[in-house]
Amino acid sequence: DGGITQSPKYLFRKEGQNVTLSCEQNLNHDAMYWYRQDPGQGLRLIYYSQIVNDFQKGDIAEGYSVSREKKESFPLTVTSAQKNPTAFYLCASSIGVGEAFFGQGTRLTVV
Amino acid sequence: GENVEQHPSTLSVQEGDSAVIKCTYSDSASNYFPWYKQELGKRPQLIIDIRSNVGEKKDQRIAVTLNKTAKHFSLHITETQPEDSAVYFCAASLANAGGTSYGKLTFGQGTILTVHP
Numbered sequence: 001d002g003g004i005t006q007s008p009k010y011l012f013r014k015e016g017q018n019v020t021l022s023c024e025q026n027l028n029h030d031a032m033y034w035y036r037q038d039p040g041q042g043l044r045l046i047y048y049s050q051i052v053n054d055f056q057k058g059d060i061a062e063g064y065s066v067s068r069e070k071k072e073s074f075p076l077t078v079t080s081a082q083k084n085p086t087a088f089y090l091c092a093s094s095i096g097v098g099e100a101f102f103g104q105g106t107r108l109t110v111v
Numbered sequence: 112g113e114n115v116e117q118h119p120s121t122l123s124v125q126e127g128d129s130a131v132i133k134c135t136y137s138d139s140a141s142n143y144f145p146w147y148k149q150e151l152g153k154r155p156q157l158i159i160d161i162r163s164n165v166g167e168k169k170d171q172r173i174a175v176t177l178n179k180t181a182k183h184f185s186l187h188i189t190e191t192q193p194e195d196s197a198v199y200f201c202a203a204s205l206a207n208a209g210g211t212s213y214g215k216l217t218f219g220q221g222t223i224l225t226v227h228p
Contacts, residue, residue, distance in 0.1 A: 033216065040120070042200060042220040043155070058215060059112070090154065092216075099145065100216055102154040 003027065006091050006103035012111045013078065013085060021076045021106045023091035030095060032074035036060060037088040037105075046089075049074055078108065086110050113138040115203050117219025125227050130191050132222045134201035135183040141203040144184045145216075146175060149198045158199075159186070191226045198223050 004025040013019045025032065031050050035043040045058030049068040063082025068074055074093075078085045088107050092100040114137040124130050136144075145160035161168045161175045161184065168175050172191075177184040188195055201219040 035218075040220065042117070043218040045215050045217065048215050056215075094216075098143075099157045099160070102156070104154050 004091060004093050004101050004103040006089075006106050008106060009104065011106055011108045013108060014111060016080045018077055018079050019108070021078070021089055021091075021108070023074045023076065023103055024072055025074075025093045025101075026072060027093055027095070027101060028071070029093035029101070030071070031093060032068070033092045033094075033100065034058075034064075034066065034074070034076045035090045035092065037090055043090065046076065113141055113203055113205075113215075113217040115201060115217050115219040117201050117222060119222060120220065121223045121225070123225045123227065124191050126191060126193060128191055130188040130195070130224055130226075132186045132199055132201070132224070133183060134185070134203075134219050135181075136203040136217075137182070138203070138205070139179075139182060141205050143204045144175070144177060145202050145204075146173075146186050147200045147202065147218075149200065149221075151197075155200060188224075191224075193226050193228050196224055196226045 007022045033048040034046040044060050046064050047066040049055035052071050055066050055068050065077045086109050088105050090105045091103040094100040117134045142163035146158050147155035148158045149155040159173050159175050161177050172189050174187045198221045200221050202216050204216045
């Protein structure tokens with residue numbers, strides 16, 4: 001069953017703690033993306049990667065970090081430097097410029 | 112960088128009416144324009160897309176039009192049904208002539224469409 005899988009579905013972070021969101025795809029897509037979704041603000045790009053071992057900052061990269069060591073995996077770390085991390089995080093992948101396939105999302109809450 | 116503006120932010124229609132959502136983009140080099148539908152608590156899914164070498168594309172009750180000169184594109188839904196209720200996002204991106212290179216996909220702010228029975 002091909003697709004893109006995010007885990008966990010819900011995540012709670014304490015103040016000052018780093019957390020990592022997982023994103024795995026078996027679609028053999030080169031490009032992967034992380035978006036943050038807040039109410040009324042649509043999808044904002046955090047980081048994107050076009051190829052293994054390479055990634056670029058999106059529009060709101062501050063306080064986040066990523067790695068792309070494998071084609072299938074693009075984990076996102078929300079660091080303590082991100083002051084307002086509570087949001088819905090969506091990972092996506094695409095082949096070339098075409099349909100982006102999204103994961104089910106991770107809802108991160110600061111407690 | 113690219114900036115995509117989407118209007119209206121909310122749209123309420125009666126079942127059977129048409130719905131139109133409009134987007135403008137800033138980068139004249141953008142040439143790929145998808146529309147995504149996101150139902151409550153679910154992932155966004157592509158419903159239709161258009162490339163800049165065409166002006167209009169239709170798929171059953173949905174259609175997208177593109178005006179490259181004015182840098183705007185629109186989603187048209189005819190004969191709306193309650194199951195069309197969702198958040199709709201437009202986006203813009205850039206592909207090379209072969210469609211193999213890719214840049215970031217920039218989204219609009221979203222439109223909450225409500226179709227009343």
